[in-house]
Amino acid sequence: MTDRQEVISAIEKALSEVLERQVTELTEDTRLFDDLRLDSSSVLELLLLVEDFVEVTVDPETLDIDHLRTVRSFADYVEGLLTGGDTGP
Template sequence: MTERHVVLRAIEEALAEVLEREVRDLPEDTGLFDDLRLDSSSVLELLLLVEESTGAVVDPENLDIDHLRTVRSFADYVAGLLHEGEAVT
C-alpha cells in the first residue's frame, strides 16, 4: 500500500468517526465543507484523528483553508507532511 493510500484510508476512517456513518470510496473531489458539511469543530476532530493515525503533525500556522477544500487537497497536504519526514504508521 502506498503512502497516499495510507493517507486516504486514514481520512476515510476519520471521516466515518466524525460523521458517525460509514464512509467508503469517497471521490477525491468530495468537498469537506460543501459536500460533507463539516464545520470547524468537526474539521478539528478530523485533523486530530488523521494526525493520530498517520503520525503527521499539522502545524496550524501552515494550515490553509485550501488544504481542507476536498478529500484530495487534504490528502495531498497530509502526504506532503509525511514526505517531509514525519512518521507513517
C-alpha cells in the same frame, strides 16, 4: 505510511468517526464542507484523528483553508507533512 491510498484510507476512517456514520463513495474530489457538511468543530476533530492515524503533526502555521477544500487537497497536505515537502495550497 507514505502510500497515497493509505493516506486516503486514514482520511476516510477519520471522516467516518467524525460524522458518526460510514462514509461511502469517497473520492478525491469529495468536498469536505459542501459535500460532507463539515463545520469548524468537526474539522478540528478530523485533524486530530488524522494526526493519530497517520502519525503526523498538523502545523497551524502551514494549514490553510484551501488544504481542507477536498479530500485531494487534504491528502496532498498530509502527504506533504509525511515527506517534509511543500504543504502550500
